[in-house]
Amino acid sequence: MEDVWDFDTIDVEVDKDLKKQTNRCNDAFLNNLCPDIAGEEGDDFAIPEIEHIDDDVDLNEDDVVENEDQFDLMREGSGSDEEVSSESDQDSKLEFEYSTHDPTVKWNKMRPFLGESLKLVAVCASDPQKFQCPFNVRASWMNTERLFQIKKLVDKHKCVRNDRNTNLMGPTWLGNQFLKELIRKPKLKCKEMQVIIQSRFHCNVSWSKCYRAKCSAMSLIEGRLSDHYAKVWDYGGELLRSNPGSSIKITVSQNQDNTTTFQRIYICFKAIKEGWKVGCRRVIGLDGSFFKGQCKGELLTAIGRDANNQVDDLELDGGRGIAVISDQHKGLLEATKEVLPLAQHRQCARHIYANFRKVYTGVAAAKSTVEGEFNMNMQKISDISPSAYEHLMARDPSSWCRAFYGGGLACEAVENGMAECFNAVIVDARKKPLLTMLEGIRLYMMERFYNLKEEGQKWDTEICPTSIKKMEAFGESLKSWYVHPSGVTAFEVRNGFYSYCVNLQEYSCTCNLWAVSRIPCVHAQAAIIYTQQDPASYISSWFSKEKYMLTYGSNILPVNGSNMWVESPYPKPLPPIERRMP
Structure with a gap:
């Protein structure tokens, strides 16, 4: 297929402000199952750290290690009248006399006494007659700081390890x-x-x-x-307490023994819902990703686009006037038809192209903006490989080609890169248990709202920077187009055999890109510049700084730690039953 335009990948639109998520949740309970x-x-x-052994643990004589490097803890007699201060320079010069331990007391029964005069020494447990190992550590208890201070350390071993x-x-x-x-x-x-x-x-x-x-x-x-x-119910109650107006839905199944089993949880904070309603375009990206740790399951995310073409989470509460972008996951396709029957559904062209390349080579004409251009590109593919043509046409071109997208949504994306980027950011969180994962995502979104708001306040333009860059990318070949006026607002823009009609009053161009993206295409920019105007003034208000600031006007409020969660009266659910995938 040498005659077909060939390239390696579909250009994926990503959010450069999405950064790798770090371990943000420091809750002791939530992190007790988290891998490093x-x-x-x-x-x-x-x-490993030194293990503390309980007093009630009885070990046999065989359990005692001989000829092994180990620490012997010794305590000075409590009857001494000498008082030690670790912060005093004079006391630091004192020569401490460390007592030897009682050999009749087992090592696992020894306990340091945190008194006013406490000194500890750890020496090598090897045979002193045979090896004469110099290793030793001497420390004293500091009452003010409530910790031990090392006074002397010889970190060298001359003995032989017994493995x-x-x-x-x-x-x-x-x-x-x-x-x-x-x-x-x-x-x-x-x-x-x-x-x-x-x-x-x-x-x-x-x-x-x-x-x-x-x-x-x-x-x-x-x-x-x-x-x-x-603690799922307790966590849900804490989210509602700290963020009133949010949507928290927890589903459990009733077992025959009157116990419950966890099934799913849905979370959408009020700040995210309100921000999407007032500032985001009506385009939703759906994507799913699997948990990677001991906790098994799948995380489904709904991603919106703010004025600067970045990520925002939202509530799915309608379908009229909304476009949904997803991959070729059959479950998502059927669920979208059932929950959002009136929504325009788009398929991610990157996934279609990835499957296409497994069998064929060439390009899927996803970025054709008019039907004639699409048919011409598809005909080239059909002339070389009829089976490749049938493969693409069977995927419903109206769901992955710009030529068939409706106007008014201000989104020309043919891929679901935003949702893919978000899943990549939370990849570490997906390795953790349920509540720890949710807390990590919440903390990330809370900080992201703050950072994006701070960034927007620094802009000195009324249009978001990403939209300006996209308009400049559209007009890369601007100097090759010539404008022929037909009226005050109507123009014919030509470049060789290619000609398009532009109407500035109607914000339209027959190439269809302006109507789909709501950002002036190269033909519209040529006409606008011909009238001595700024093309940025014709960018849709969906990309304005005002819309952007409205999106992040509210905040995701802080949440108390697990030690302060109010216990719910509902039965505590059991972990979901692990089932084998078909």
């Missing part, structure tokens, strides 16, 4: 270290855990211990996940 996203590209997990004795690495401790890893990868094999432990801790652990550790971690994950879904 920041370390995902590097190490599998962080080096065969792993009694300290019990199944429970190992399970806690692999908790985040198993959230990301629930099907992690025990042999893989052995390799990770050997690489990270330089210890050899048996397969059976890894199996017990995995069972311990999975039971902990399932228990915490149940606690997460049990």
Whole structure:
């Protein structure tokens, strides 16, 4: 198909202000199941912290590690009259006398006493006669700061590590270290855990211990996940309390044992609804994306376009005078017909082109603005490959070609790039449990509203900058078009054999691009400049700074942490039942 215009990709319109979402939610409850996203590209997990062992834990003599580097905690007798102040220069010069611990007390039974005179020392537990290891740490308790201050540190070992004795690495401790890893990868094999432990801790652990550790971690994950879904009603109530007027809908299913199972939740804040109604064009982008963590499900987003051609979330409460853009997902197509029967439906040309390239090469004439140009391009494809022509015509060209778009919506986009960009921004949030994911998205949108409002206040023009850039892109070949006046507002604009009629009073051009985008095309710009006017003055009010500021006039209000949520009287729902996809 050498005669067909060939290119690699469909130009996708994206929002450059969409930035990578970071870990914004610091709630202790919401983050107890979140994997360490920041370390995902590097190490599998962080080096573990020292585990605190309860007093009621009884270990056998075999559990005590011999010839292993470990810390011995010693406490000075409470009867001493000496008072220590960590902030005093004079006290820092005192020579502390550290007492030796009682060898009859097991290491797991030792507890530091946080008194006024407390000094701790940690030394290497290797045989001093054999290795004479100099490693030691000496610290004192600081009453004012309520922490220990290291007085002396010798961070060198001369002893030999014993990697065969792993009694300290019990199944429970190992399970806690692999908790985040198993959230990301629930099907992690025990042999893989052995390799990770050997690489990270330089210890050899048996397969059976890894199996017990995995069972311990999975039971902990399932228990915490149940606690997460049990707070869905509480979270919804907090959103309504903090953002009155918002739409929060939670759906659960009733089980035979009188319990409930979570099904879905719908959230649309009042600030977003009001902003879309007063400042956004009537174009909605629908897209779905799957959760990537232990929590299974799918996230459906509805994206609108503000005056600066950026992203805004909205409420779906009608279909008349609205255009919906989505991919070729059959569920979205059928749902759109059922919920918005009067809406104009558009298909994302990028997805159509991606499927087209799997079988054929060439170009789908999605950006043809008049039917004659579309038919000419399709005829070229038909002459070379009739099957390619039939493939494209079967996809309903009226839903993906500009030539068949109606006017008045001020949107000429043939792809759903805005929704795709939003899903890419929240990709880290989709790896987290339900409430943590929703909180991350809420925080991102709340900060985005503030940042975009601050940005709009800096503009010194009445038209949004993105619209000006798009108009300049339309008029790239402006110097090649010649204007022939027919009246005060009617003109004929020619370039060789191509000729188009422009009417400035009706804001129309026979190329149809001005009517679809509501931004002057190259022919309209030539006519406007001929009358010694500014083409920017003919851009639709949908792209004005006033509309933009109205969109972000309201704020998404702050929400209290999980420790302040009011408990709902409704039964606590269980996690959804995992089902195998067909």
